[in-house]
Amino acid sequence: MNLIPLLNPALLVFLPVAAIPVLLHLLTRHRVKTVDLATYRFLFDTYVQQRRRMRFLEALIALLRTLFLALLVLVLARPALRHWDRLLGAGGNREVLLLVDTSESMNTTTAGRSALDRARGVAQAIADRLGPEDRLTLFRLGARPEEVFSRFAGDTQAIRNSIDNLKAGSSRANLLAAFSQIFGPQAPSREQPLVYLLTDGQASGWTELQQQGAANLLPPEAKLQVILCGSATPLSNRALVGDTPRQSRSIVGLPIKLVPRVTNHSATEAVEVQISIQVNGKEIARPVVPLKPGETAHRELVYLPTEPGVFEGRFHLERSEGGLPDGFPADDDYLFTLEVTEPLQVLLVNGAPHSDPLESETLFLKTALTAPDEREPAAVAPGQPTPPGPLTTPDARSLAVQEIGEGLLNEEILKGAQVVILANCGQLNGNQYTFLRNFVTRGGGLLVFPGDKVNPEQYRQQFFTNPQVPDRRFIPLDLQAAQGDLNDANAALRLSAESLDFAHPILSVFDTPQSRYLTGARFYRRYPLLPPGQRPDSLPGNPAATGSPPPTSDKNYWTLASFSDGSPALIETWPGEGKLLLAAFPASGKWSNLPLKPEFVPLLLRMVQHVAHRPGLEFPSVVSPGTPAEIRVAKNWEPITGQVTDPSGGKSTLEFRPTGSRSVAAVEQTGLKGFYAAEVRGGNGDETRQGTARFAVNLAPEESDFTRIDEQAVRDLFPGTPVEFVDATAEAQQQYGAVGGDSREIWRPLILLMLGVMGLEFWLATLGGGREDATQTTLRDRLEGLNPARWVGAMTGSQLPPDPQTQ
Structure with missing residues (x-):
């Protein structure tokens, strides 16, 4: 390998031409005959000194002429420098591992080229320098590392194609997962591996390594080169990160809270941004958010859906006027989906009907579930969000309510219901309790509001406990x-x-x-909800408490709210496929003033919406990049088939497997940001079912932070491994050329050197000679008598006859 490669090495055959001035110097040396004259012996010492000086100048001029010709040949041969030779190296029979960071931040563009493009170029250059006996393994680094290929370097075309096809994903690189997979206990044995890590140096990828340590992760004989392919210039970035809607399923007319969050990653500049909040491409609000350097802020919006369907939502960060440009526009959007269902079928079972509606047990319940909002919607100024809050009155279309008495409750009427509300029902029989248990177990929702008609002992023995299976409780708490x-x-x-x-x-x-x-409501009477065997006086808020509730880890229920004495006021439990909410108080105004509070309506509606019958097709709203998205389908859809389409239009088949009471398919490839659509079909014959599941994948929020890892911090992570950092950033490649690209020619400095040599030789040949005799003219006379022809003669070693005028 040439230290300084030549683009035209064949022209070096003319290098002997540089010896011509030396030959002319030797051939034209004056041979002076010595004659001893006594009258000149006193001048001999001066003559010797002048002669030595002239010989030195003649030799120096010959050397400069030789150097000039050598440089001329070298310029024509076009020498070039290769800055990256130490990176690429050479050798044979090596285990070479290429780890390429393919996180979204690698798509950041500097000087017209992305960091991933530079990483691909470096990977190609490394692969091109390998010998045919070297073994090369390429890994694509994301949330989960992916081995692209492992083959000998002789298969150059396949290697080149695989490197060219590397694409960035939405997840961040997890280097702990990568090194654990490559060098972990289950990994193949690797002897003296040479590891190239091609990355932009984003610190977030090293988080897990710094938390858990990596002292013994790499084998002792391994060598690690971290090649920085990003940019050394600090990046100004504003990132939009939303909160996933708390409920991915909603009902027509039921409010949904949307919360966009935005972060200013600039350390010096304050900005003011606008956030466009869109549902199915229609803008519903545009809040303005001022941000200080390094600040994160959010805005809240209550959205009221008016029609059923699966909708695509988007928070979009508008470009701010003035200030630094956003260097990473990939994080200017946050995507989500909303599933809005038809009005729920609610069955309201009245346990204390009355001829006077004002005395009926279901007065407040039915009013809250059916009363329409007759107010005009408040006007919202352009650019301002709808004021958030729980007291936004839902549309009456969200629920379809049917009220019946206790005696009419049967299995047939339960088939058409999605939610059942028991309002002070104390006269139900054993069969009706069985119907209710089966309804909830199969996925239905049940709300229980006990009142003065309820017999706690009957509930404990016939409802909360299954008489056929006494040791298996339907509800883990008892009414006291x-x-x-x-x-x-x-x-x-x-x-x-x-x-x-x-x-x-x-x-x-x-x-x-x-x-x-909710804290302003007063409860005058209630039923203590306690685990079996616990006494009411053992509550932690009771002055006579002698014990404490069972630990949270042993509970199979969720306490949503408690009274000031510590007893549960509202709990949720999950019998089978369904959900059950059990209150410690009735929903009438007899035992509390909660129904008179403005919070009662939204509380009740959200309770109904939450326990609603599980749909046949379930899917998430938002999935983290690289994380499998689970699609769950009821077993009565079997046999089930499906196909998912990713944001790029690629399609893949869904494979459903029974898991508990549902069949589940996992969408594994979720590395692309955007919306995914899964078409699911099931059933046989006339009872066919179909549905569309939509979910969104966003950029990993850590990708928005371009803080770089410190070199010393990386060396500290691998104390026993030689770690070398190579600066292949955009700025370095602008200065030294692309890695693996054309070498950088150095003919310009060589030409300048030639001009310097020629100027020095000219000065020595024309003005630097000694005097011919003691009577030689002054420097001014010599300058006036200079003849171009004499210059050429002096430079070539030949002399013209003396000027007659000077004799």
């Missing part, structure tokens, strides 16, 4: 004897603000601390 005095307002309990679980979809919309929703 009612407590409280309706005539003593001072003894009323309130809901504990600390106990309200705003993480639950039912209560999430009430998460506004300044309003303290």
